Amino acid sequence: MLDPIAQLRSELAAAVGDAGGDPQAARSATLEPAARPEFGDFSSNIAMVTAGSASAKPRDFAELLGDALTKRLDGRIERFEVAGPGFLNLFLSDRWYRESLAEIATAGDRFGSGGAEQPTRFLVEFVSANPTGPLTAAGGRHAAYGDALARLLEFHGHEVRREFYVNDAGTQVQRLGLSIQARARGEEIPEDGYSGDYVVGLAGSIPNAAERDPAELATVGVGILRDQIEATLSRYRVEFDHWFSELTLHQGENSPLEKAIGQLRDSGHTFEDEGALWLRTTEFGDDKDRVLIRSDGEPTYFAGDVAYHADKLSRSDHLIDVLGADHHGYVGRMKAAMATLGGDPSRLEMLIMQFVHLVEGGDRSQMSKRRGDFVTLDDLLEMVGVDAARWFMLQRSHDTTVDLDLDLARQRTAENPVFYVQYAHARCFSVITKAEGGLVPVSASGPELHSSERTLIRRLAVFPQEVEEAAERRAPHRICSAALLLAQEFTAFYRDCRVVGAPPEEQAFRLALIDTAKTQIAAALGLLGVEAPDEL
Numbered sequence: 001m002l003d004p005i006a007q008l009r010s011e012l013a014a015a016v017g018d019a020g021g022d023p024q025a026a027r028s029a030t031l032e033p034a035a036r037p038e039f040g041d042f043s044s045n046i047a048m049v050t051a052g053s054a055s056a057k058p059r060d061f062a063e064l065l066g067d068a069l070t071k072r073l074d075g076r077i078e079r080f081e082v083a084g085p086g087f088l089n090l091f092l093s094d095r096w097y098r099e100s101l102a103e104i105a106t107a108g109d110r111f112g113s114g115g116a117e118q119p120t121r122f123l124v125e126f127v128s129a130n131p132t133g134p135l136t137a138a139g140g141r142h143a144a145y146g147d148a149l150a151r152l153l154e155f156h157g158h159e160v161r162r163e164f165y166v167n168d169a170g171t172q173v174q175r176l177g178l179s180i181q182a183r184a185r186g187e188e189i190p191e192d193g194y195s196g197d198y199v200v201g202l203a204g205s206i207p208n209a210a211e212r213d214p215a216e217l218a219t220v221g222v223g224i225l226r227d228q229i230e231a232t233l234s235r236y237r238v239e240f241d242h243w244f245s246e247l248t249l250h251q252g253e254n255s256p257l258e259k260a261i262g263q264l265r266d267s268g269h270t271f272e273d274e275g276a277l278w279l280r281t282t283e284f285g286d287d288k289d290r291v292l293i294r295s296d297g298e299p300t301y302f303a304g305d306v307a308y309h310a311d312k313l314s315r316s317d318h319l320i321d322v323l324g325a326d327h328h329g330y331v332g333r334m335k336a337a338m339a340t341l342g343g344d345p346s347r348l349e350m351l352i353m354q355f356v357h358l359v360e361g362g363d364r365s366q367m368s369k370r371r372g373d374f375v376t377l378d379d380l381l382e383m384v385g386v387d388a389a390r391w392f393m394l395q396r397s398h399d400t401t402v403d404l405d406l407d408l409a410r411q412r413t414a415e416n417p418v419f420y421v422q423y424a425h426a427r428c429f430s431v432i433t434k435a436e437g438g439l440v441p442v443s444a445s446g447p448e449l450h451s452s453e454r455t456l457i458r459r460l461a462v463f464p465q466e467v468e469e470a471a472e473r474r475a476p477h478r479i480c481s482a483a484l485l486l487a488q489e490f491t492a493f494y495r496d497c498r499v500v501g502a503p504p505e506e507q508a509f510r511l512a513l514i515d516t517a518k519t520q521i522a523a524a525l526g527l528l529g530v531e532a533p534d535e536l
Helices: 004-018 023-028 046-054 058-073 094-110 137-156 171-184 197-205 214-235 246-250 256-267 301-313 325-340 377-384 386-394 406-410 417-434 451-461 463-472 477-496 504-528
Strands: 031-033 042-044 077-083 087-092 121-125 159-166 242-245 270-273 276-279 290-293 318-323 348-352 356-360 402-405
Touching (some): 004 023, 004 042, 004 058, 046 087, 137 159, 137 386, 171 197, 256 301, 290 301, 301 325, 386 406, 402 406, 451 477, 477 504
Antiparallel strands (some): 077 087, 270 276, 276 290
């Protein structure tokens, strides 16, 4: 089923044909809510885009388009105006608004879903923090973003799997084992070891830690920390379909790593130099060639990453990696590696997250896991709660730095955006609960609509476009903005329009409008992993 604005786009395209133009030319035309009321309800550049197909001037063709559309909409448009070089401004009738609300209400919490033209199998890998310490508040941004993106892609109609890559091999794990052993023996940690209090806790919780081999301590410590990370993420409303162990890449006679190296050799893009095996990634745009196997026979991290991505490509149509701000150089080399494996580099998408800073009393916190002076995600959740933590992590684009204001996040006032949106949902619930007569279907006719009613319906109607933009641009922050705008326009409507105690027809329509707004606020918050409470 087309949503109201998609239907309007379809009618506009058909009107192009009625006016003597090519309807296919309308695919690139815009249809946006008008910037100001005097410009109508919606404005489109369709005449400027399609006039050439009819060998007409844009303003002249806009007049023909407007006449054709008026016939097609049959009472759903009051008038049209041609502005500037050929913009078509549409003034829609109350009937269009009432019928649109009825369609949105009927769709319920699935309104705006399933719009993907080409449903795709996505594998989204995110967080993937080294299991050498508790999950930090900074990792909470990766978790919120990856999870919200996965929710968005699913809602838009794609199949999504969420994956956490457990770095349970390599030198950082060895350092953890040595650090646990040192603490168990009451000694100073080794250089580049881990000094946090959690290491003391690990040393005290592992039986006979002082006498055990560091490699064994590392394995046990990683297991404990991984379980803690999973518990923290579950508390944060983040669940993974698969926890992929790096160790499995190295296991077996013909391990996944060995298979990948063999495939790279067979591709003809490897070479040996001074006893090391290299991959010619420069042939595919990388700034330098990369070592796969060191001269001592040990594989590099890069080799493991190549093997891991080869495995992921076998399980999905499109990969999304959510990476830290220090991984910019990683993008080129991994895309080059995919090309050498014979894969399409466009199937690998790498999104670079910027930093998050905790701000309290105007001061920023500087954090380091290795030094041990960091705020854990559990700490943050104790300070501000899950809803505020997720919202504030998501309200800015992933490629911009976030300053999470702890003082603001704790406030229960209109200045706190997540509280403001949740309060709007709770108010919707309260009004519907208190009203007598219950909810009835929306009627196509009735008293003249107030401008605030029309504005709110128009906001509800654009939700599918917001979802599409957010999914395609990998931009959950757009849903934060959409939810906040919806809450603001609901608040303006509630201020301007009496509901309980209004004449029966007005009350019935307005209750239906409130219920639909409540449903959409909850849907938007759900995409963000934020709860929609019925009372605050």
